[in-house]
Amino acid sequence: MRVLPTTFLSILASWLFASLATAQATETLTFATVDRPPFVFLGDDGARGFSIDLMQAIGEDLGADIRFAPQDSFSNMLDAVAAGTVDGAIANISITASRETVMDFSQPIFESGIQILLPEEPGSLARIGSLLTREIMTAILVALGLLFGGGMIMWVFERRHQPYFDRPAKDALFPSFWWALNLVVNGGFEERMPQSRPGRFFAVILVVASLFVVSVFVATITAAVTVEALQDSVDSINDLEGRKVGSVDGSTSAQFLTARDIRFRDFDTPHELLAAFQEGDIDSVVFDGPILAYFATNDGRHDSRLIKRVYRPENYGIALPTGSPWREEIDQSLLKLREDGTYDALLETWFGATFRR
Structure with missing residues (x-):
């Protein structure tokens, strides 16, 4: 008679144990x-x-x-x-x-870190287009005007002395310009040397003046190229000064920028941040490297680049x-x-x- 209660208790204990194991699982x-x-x-x-x-x-x-x-x-x-x-x-x-x-x-x-996302580097045509600033265009127009004007003044002095200039005014526009251009670039042609005293005197003035014009023109282009290179170059976090920087509000990236007194625009989510970057509202993104890398190889693969340097390593x-x-x-x-x-x-x-x- 005692076997039944013992068996019943064993079965009940096994059932309870199995139930607990199942509940835990x-x-x-x-x-x-x-x-x-x-x-x-x-x-x-x-x-x-x-x-x-x-x-x-x-x-x-x-x-x-x-x-x-x-x-x-x-x-x-x-x-x-x-x-x-x-x-x-x-x-x-x-x-x-x-x-x-x-x-x-x-x-x-996951091993991560804070990185910087920038717009894609412009191609050759875009770089040439960016150099056509107002200052450079003004310098080009001034140079062309001086060459045309100088050539026609030489035509006035030499039209009865140098066979090259012996032609009507309407036919002398381009030949006179071409002569002035060659004088500035190549030093002129021996067979087209001015024959009159006023012409020779003016040719000397034109050559000396061209030295200053060429120097100003070259300096203007050099300055434009240098400024563009400096704007595109970001080698350290301090290079973000003067750029339109964005990050996510409350993120470790935002704290990183704040600690370094770098002004930035904060966004509620990474989606809003990257959308603003694509629309051109900001030109630099400081945020978690893996998320920026994923964006740069997907939605932003044609118009963005990720700086490889990790500015602060982090672990997730x-x-x-x-x-x-x-x-x-x-x-x-x-x-x-x-x-x-x-x-x-x-x-x-x-x-x-x-x-x-």
């Missing part, structure tokens, strides 16, 4: 996220991207279902983690000392509420995914050769 974890291509793409069909796939792989390893809670802004996402209303957050979240005071982080999931991590019981397990899972090749496969899928560290 199917536990749902909620992670806040925000739209940050290629880390997170939010659309009508749900969330996808490198960070999304990585978090789902971690969930599979932990035996937990991952549910994503899209947020309207980056700050709202971090606020949800700090308040403990979600189990964590994942996107392109930089690990910083200030954030560490109000939340915990997993080990780094999974944000967790302070004291989260999942931190150690997530770190262990990340190590497993790196060791078995899953992590590298995700990098290849979402970044390929675009952005590698």
Whole structure:
């Protein structure tokens, strides 16, 4: 008679254990996220991207279902983690000392850094067009006027002394201009040397004056080329002075610019920031390198270039509420995914050769 109660208790214990194991295996974890291509793409069909796939792989390893809670802004996402209303957050979240005071982080999931995006360098035709400034056009017109005027004055002096100028005024316009041009450029022709005293005297004045005209013309072009080169050259963060710089409000990039007293225009989202760049409202973008690299090889591949230098290295991590019981397990899972090749496969899928560290 005692066998039945014992058997019943054993079956009940096994059922309870199995129920607990099943409940643990199917536990749902909620992670806040925000739209940050290629880390997170939010659309009508749900969330996808490198960070999304990585978090789902971690969930599979932990035996937990991952549910994503899209947020309207980056700050709202971090606020949800700090308040403990979600189990964590994942996107392109930089690990910083200030954030560490109000939340915990997993080990780094991506090595990143702050970089600069600039417009594509102009081609040869565009460079030539940019040199046709008002000052250069004025110098060209003045030079042409002096050559035409000087040639016709020489025609007046030499039309009865030098056979080359012995022609009517209407027929002498271009030959006289051509003679003056050759005098300035090549020193003239021996067989077309002025024969009259006024003509010889004026030829000397024309040559001496041309030295100053040519010098001014060359100096004007040189100055224009130098200014254009300086405007296009950005070798350090200080070279952004005088440019129309943009970044995302509240981001580590914005803090970086503020700390260096560099004026910039802030935007609510990277999408608005990059749209303003494409429309020409700003000419320099300072933000997370991977996001800028993705833009430069996709939507901005024809009109943007990414400066390779990383101005401040950063690491991305999974944000967790302070004291989260999942931190150690997530770190262990990340190590497993790196060791078995899953992590590298995700990098290849979402970044390929675009952005590698």
